[in-house]
Amino acid sequence: MRRILLLALCAACGGPRGGAEEPEATREEEIPLPPLPWVTPTSPAADHVVESPSVMLRGATVMTASGDILENGSVLFEDGRIVAVGQGIPVPEGCEVVDASGRWITPGLIDTHSHVGVYPSPGAAAHADGNEATSPTTPQVDASDSFWPQDPAIPRLLAAGVTTIQVLPGSANLIGGRGFTVHLVPQRSAEEMHFPGAPDGMKMACGENPKRVYGERHSAPSTRMGNVAGYRAAFQGAAEYRIAWRTWQEQWRGWRRKRIAFERARDAGTADAGEQESRYGVAVDAGPTKAPAPEDPGPEPPPPGRDFGKDALVGVMEGTVLVQNHCYRADEMLRMIELGREFGFRIRSFHHAVEAYKIRDVLAREEVAVSTWSDWWGFKLEAYDSVLENLALLAEAGARGVLHSDSPMYVQRFNQEAAKAMFDGRAAGIDIPENTALRWITANPAWVLGIHERTGTLEPGKVADVVVWSGSPWSVYTRVDQTWIDGRLAYDRAHPERTPRTDFEVGLGVDP
Amino acid sequence: MPVARTLPVARCLLPVSCFLFLLVLPGTSFAEVIALVNGTVHTIEGPRLERATVVIDGERIVSVGTGAPPAGARVIDVAGKVVTPGFVETQGSLGLVEISLEDSSVDARPSGGEAADAIRAAFLAADGLNPRSTLIPIGRRGGVTSAVSAPDGGLVAGRSAWIDLDGDTPDRLVARSPLALHVDLGDGGIAAGGGARSTAFGRLREAFDDARLYAKNKGAYDRRAFRETPLSRLDLEALGDALAGRIPVVIRTARASDVLRVLDLARELRLRLILAGAEEGWMVADRIAAAQVPVIVHPLENLPGSFSSLGTRYDNAARLAAAGVRVVLSTGADDGHGVRNLRQEAGNAVTHGMPLELALRSVTLEPARTFGMDRDYGSLAAGKVANVVVWSGDPFEISTRVERVFVRGRETSLVTRQTQLRDRYRRLPAPPAP
Numbered sequence: 001m002r003r004i005l006l007l008a009l010c011a012a013c014g015g016p017r018g019g020a021e022e023p024e025a026t027r028e029e030e031i032p033l034p035p036l037p038w039v040t041p042t043s044p045a046a047d048h049v050v051e052s053p054s055v056m057l058r059g060a061t062v063m064t065a066s067g068d069i070l071e072n073g074s075v076l077f078e079d080g081r082i083v084a085v086g087q088g089i090p091v092p093e094g095c096e097v098v099d100a101s102g103r104w105i106t107p108g109l110i111d112t113h114s115h116v117g118v119y120p121s122p123g124a125a126a127h128a129d130g131n132e133a134t135s136p137t138t139p140q141v142d143a144s145d146s147f148w149p150q151d152p153a154i155p156r157l158l159a160a161g162v163t164t165i166q167v168l169p170g171s172a173n174l175i176g177g178r179g180f181t182v183h184l185v186p187q188r189s190a191e192e193m194h195f196p197g198a199p200d201g202m203k204m205a206c207g208e209n210p211k212r213v214y215g216e217r218h219s220a221p222s223t224r225m226g227n228v229a230g231y232r233a234a235f236q237g238a239a240e241y242r243i244a245w246r247t248w249q250e251q252w253r254g255w256r257r258k259r260i261a262f263e264r265a266r267d268a269g270t271a272d273a274g275e276q277e278s279r280y281g282v283a284v285d286a287g288p289t290k291a292p293a294p295e296d297p298g299p300e301p302p303p304p305g306r307d308f309g310k311d312a313l314v315g316v317m318e319g320t321v322l323v324q325n326h327c328y329r330a331d332e333m334l335r336m337i338e339l340g341r342e343f344g345f346r347i348r349s350f351h352h353a354v355e356a357y358k359i360r361d362v363l364a365r366e367e368v369a370v371s372t373w374s375d376w377w378g379f380k381l382e383a384y385d386s387v388l389e390n391l392a393l394l395a396e397a398g399a400r401g402v403l404h405s406d407s408p409m410y411v412q413r414f415n416q417e418a419a420k421a422m423f424d425g426r427a428a429g430i431d432i433p434e435n436t437a438l439r440w441i442t443a444n445p446a447w448v449l450g451i452h453e454r455t456g457t458l459e460p461g462k463v464a465d466v467v468v469w470s471g472s473p474w475s476v477y478t479r480v481d482q483t484w485i486d487g488r489l490a491y492d493r494a495h496p497e498r499t500p501r502t503d504f505e506v507g508l509g510v511d512p
Numbered sequence: 513m514p515v516a517r518t519l520p521v522a523r524c525l526l527p528v529s530c531f532l533f534l535l536v537l538p539g540t541s542f543a544e545v546i547a548l549v550n551g552t553v554h555t556i557e558g559p560r561l562e563r564a565t566v567v568i569d570g571e572r573i574v575s576v577g578t579g580a581p582p583a584g585a586r587v588i589d590v591a592g593k594v595v596t597p598g599f600v601e602t603q604g605s606l607g608l609v610e611i612s613l614e615d616s617s618v619d620a621r622p623s624g625g626e627a628a629d630a631i632r633a634a635f636l637a638a639d640g641l642n643p644r645s646t647l648i649p650i651g652r653r654g655g656v657t658s659a660v661s662a663p664d665g666g667l668v669a670g671r672s673a674w675i676d677l678d679g680d681t682p683d684r685l686v687a688r689s690p691l692a693l694h695v696d697l698g699d700g701g702i703a704a705g706g707g708a709r710s711t712a713f714g715r716l717r718e719a720f721d722d723a724r725l726y727a728k729n730k731g732a733y734d735r736r737a738f739r740e741t742p743l744s745r746l747d748l749e750a751l752g753d754a755l756a757g758r759i760p761v762v763i764r765t766a767r768a769s770d771v772l773r774v775l776d777l778a779r780e781l782r783l784r785l786i787l788a789g790a791e792e793g794w795m796v797a798d799r800i801a802a803a804q805v806p807v808i809v810h811p812l813e814n815l816p817g818s819f820s821s822l823g824t825r826y827d828n829a830a831r832l833a834a835a836g837v838r839v840v841l842s843t844g845a846d847d848g849h850g851v852r853n854l855r856q857e858a859g860n861a862v863t864h865g866m867p868l869e870l871a872l873r874s875v876t877l878e879p880a881r882t883f884g885m886d887r888d889y890g891s892l893a894a895g896k897v898a899n900v901v902v903w904s905g906d907p908f909e910i911s912t913r914v915e916r917v918f919v920r921g922r923e924t925s926l927v928t929r930q931t932q933l934r935d936r937y938r939r940l941p942a943p944p945a946p
Contacts, residue, residue, distance in 0.1 A: 121815040121816050121817060122816045122817060122818045122819055122821075122822070123817055123818055124818070124819070152815060152816055153815060156814060156815065208613070212613075357934075357937055358937055358940075360940070361940050375850075375852070375853070376849075376850075377849055377930075378610070378611055378612065378647065378847070378849035379611070379612040379613060379847070379849065380611060380612060380613040380614070381611050381613070381614055384611060385933055386930060387930050387931075387933050387934040387937075388930060388934070389934050393934075393937070397940075408815055409812060409813065409814075409815065412814070413812065413860070416856065416860075416910055419910040419911070420856075420910055423910055423911050423913075427913055428934060474910060474911065475909060475910065475911075476856060476859035476860060476862075476863060476908055476909055476910050477859065477862065477863050477908075477909075478863075479863060504816075505816075508816075508822050508823075510792065510795070510816075510822045510823030512794075512825075512831075
């Protein structure tokens with residue numbers, strides 16, 4: 001619905017080239033092309049304004065994730081944005097100062113792989129909204145349409161310092177649908193929680209899951225070669241769809257040129273034919289004509305049928321929708337990179353990717369990120385070759401590593417799991433600075449979600465998503481004291497009564 | 513029911529005899545006297561000792577104290593290190609599953625899912641234990657030296673074994689079998705038992721009733737004059753062992769009201785009950801404490817996973833312990849891939865309110881005591897099986913490394929399939945397979 005409305009708005013304002021504002025529409029290039037259906041983003045605009053008080057967190061060990069670890073440092077923010085980070089920042093007038101001495105401060109944590117809200121708690125049959133496992137290729141579905149904002153996981157994630165998550169469809173399908181990025185400020189709808197300016201993700205899955213789900217039904221795919229044939233068919237369809245729309249654009253423009261010429265000839269002597277509204281949503285100034293009388297070009301050529309799934313896949317090929325690819329085995333990841341080359345798309349991040357260490361040179365060269373766990377393994381054969389040093393080896397090779405969760409429990413101890421990967425790497429002789437480990441759960445996931453300009457580090461201008469820890473985030477005994485989102489206090493351990501509560505948890509009679 | 517098997521202590525006095533011994537029994541290490549000196553020793557039963565000496569002779573600990581090491585012992589200086597008993601994981605199917613989704617590598621349950629019998633009391637974990645499972649050295653690298661390896665699924669999953677995490681043969685792996693009977697009255701078990709609490713409890717009562725009658729009338733059974741029962745003779749025997757108190761019964765349940773029903777059922781049947789899961793146990797902690805029933809808790813749970821566990825909280829372990837319940841900490845009932853994280857689970861129990869010394873006891877002595885294995889396991893004391901771990905620091909802290917692991921007195925390798933893969937790919941491209 002949202003997308004249809006936006007498309008209509010875009011059309012009404014005159015199309016991508018704004019031709020209606022031009023006084024002379026006689027030259028061919030000034031007849032605007034009608035808009036394409038896949039260009040509209042689904043998230044709210046990035047320039048939204050948030051009001052929040054001026055707050056300074058003072059006297060902490062500040063880990064910026066952009067390289068610095070500042071002793072006795074401060075973070076100042078106002079109106080949802082970080083204003084300053086450093087030592088000895090002067091306190092502005094009217095600023096609320098929070099004494100954070102003895103504490104640690106990091107950016108809000110970010111998870112690239114969550115099913116919060118689409119596989120919420122409790123895990124009831126009625127809540128299983130994460131896999132549209134009725135067809136192996138469902139790029140037309142969107143996780144935001146399943147997302148339940150009353151998932152009891154949401155306040156718990158806040159209490160764990162998590163501020164942003166990408167909610168993805170599951171991995172039953174080869175192409176499972178759009179994922180969306182959630183800013184964890186509890187609201188009543190997915191729309192209101194959508195991270196402003198975040199591009200959509202496209203969930204794809206390799207290997208065992210799709211071939212098992214469909215193979216058990218004796219339908220395709222039932223093999224890995226069936227999987228690849230499935231992706232290829234889907235992207236070929238999308239490529240043809242893109243050609244069909246672009247061909248139609250040119251046909252339409254040709255028709256429009258002839259139509260304008262025809263109308264001008266018909267209305268010869270009229271200074272201004274006035275603005276005309278196309279049936280297909282493009283307003284054009286019909287201006288005065290100088291051409292000889294041409295023939296009526298006939299009816300306007302109708303556009304190709306709209307296909308929301310193909311829109312999304314064309315978005316993938318145009319780079320506006322980021323591929324989030326569940327894929328464990330090294331050989332399959334290489335295969336997917338090749339497939340991307342064949343159809344002109346890039347994979348933003350492999351997910352799970354327990355064998356990424358085997359191809360870390362390629363992943364670094366191709367700039368494909370790796371979202372993985374610290375130590376989950378063995379639940380299926382493609383997860384057998386896990387090593388504890390996966391993230392450390394990737395970091396050493398210059399590849400972009402990300403700690404992800406796929407679990408509403410695991411994400412609540414992201415700091416501990418990153419610490420495990422850091423210390424395991426160091427024990428194996430791989431130099432992993434604290435900043436590198438912190439980036440696994442902040443800056444690097446922000447890049448995977450395409451929001452690295454806006455969040456993921458503590459730098460002036462970035463969104464004021466900030467976590468105050470009771471001690472070093474790498475200790476098992478450390479807890480989150482405060483979580484700030486958009487410059488507002490979203491969780492405060494000292495005031496449990498202020499912790500957001502979901503509707504689901506009201507009146508269950510299970511409180512101490 | 514053999515108690516922890518003791519190999520004859522093979523002291524090698526002469527190099528030649530050692531050599532011959534090794535020739536005769538390849539793979540079996542000869543016994544030696546080992547003294548770990550200068551460490552911070554958590555004995556668990558006694559006080560923590562600084563700069564202490566732990567002496568291991570053969571499979572057993574022979575002394576723990578502050579004296580000098582015995583002459584001739586291999587002395588290992590562990591100054592600045594922490595020495596504890598090896599940790600014990602009490603849930604999951606370690607050694608019964610290699611890859612969870614690969615049926616041919618799964619021996620924790622019969623295949624067939626829901627079609628399988630709901631009551632499989634005769635199912636014996638020891639039949640399927642694989643001493644060469646790659647999970648065993650991986651678990652050991654996390655400081656876990658023993659585990660309760662249990663079947664799962666159904667209403668009555670079968671009987672577990674106590675295993676030590678070392679050895680190439682099942683007899684070296686298994687210290688006691690059958691160890692306990694495992695029953696599920698959580699959501700999965702209720703589904704297997706007919707889909708309602710009443711059908712599941714009813715089937716369980718009927719099964720125990722059949723077993724009680726069978727124990728008194730084996731002759732009638734053999735003459736086919738026994739009443740109709742869906743259970744096999746071996747099922748009836750296994751249930752009879754539990755009724756007679758020869759083995760404890762682990763019952764998994766979550767909801768507070770179910771915990772109370774299970775306490776009643778166990779009293780009625782006079783079972784040696786161990787509660788597992790008990791996510792809402794904190795709500796009825798006083799009743800559990802009064803019944804003197806131990807509880808196996810998975811600390812890292814705080815979501816209402818189902819309508820049976822709406823009250824799940826991180827501080828369940830701390831609250832139960834504060835009420836006087838004997839708490840055992842566990843990584844949860846999975847296939848055993850994650851047992852190395854027992855120390856992290858225990859650390860989180862501390863973070864959420866459990867005293868550190870108690871948490872340490874809850875992964876060592878309390879599990880041993882709960883399963884009736886504390887004569888041989890769970891603390892550092894003379895006469896106990898020498899399952900000993902040397903840590904670089906606080907065992908629960910993430911930065912701490914496991915430096916040495918002794919299982920039954922033998923220092924074990926910390927090489928795993930995972931470290932071998934890591935080393936194989938330390939430089940790229942990897943060498944071709946040999």
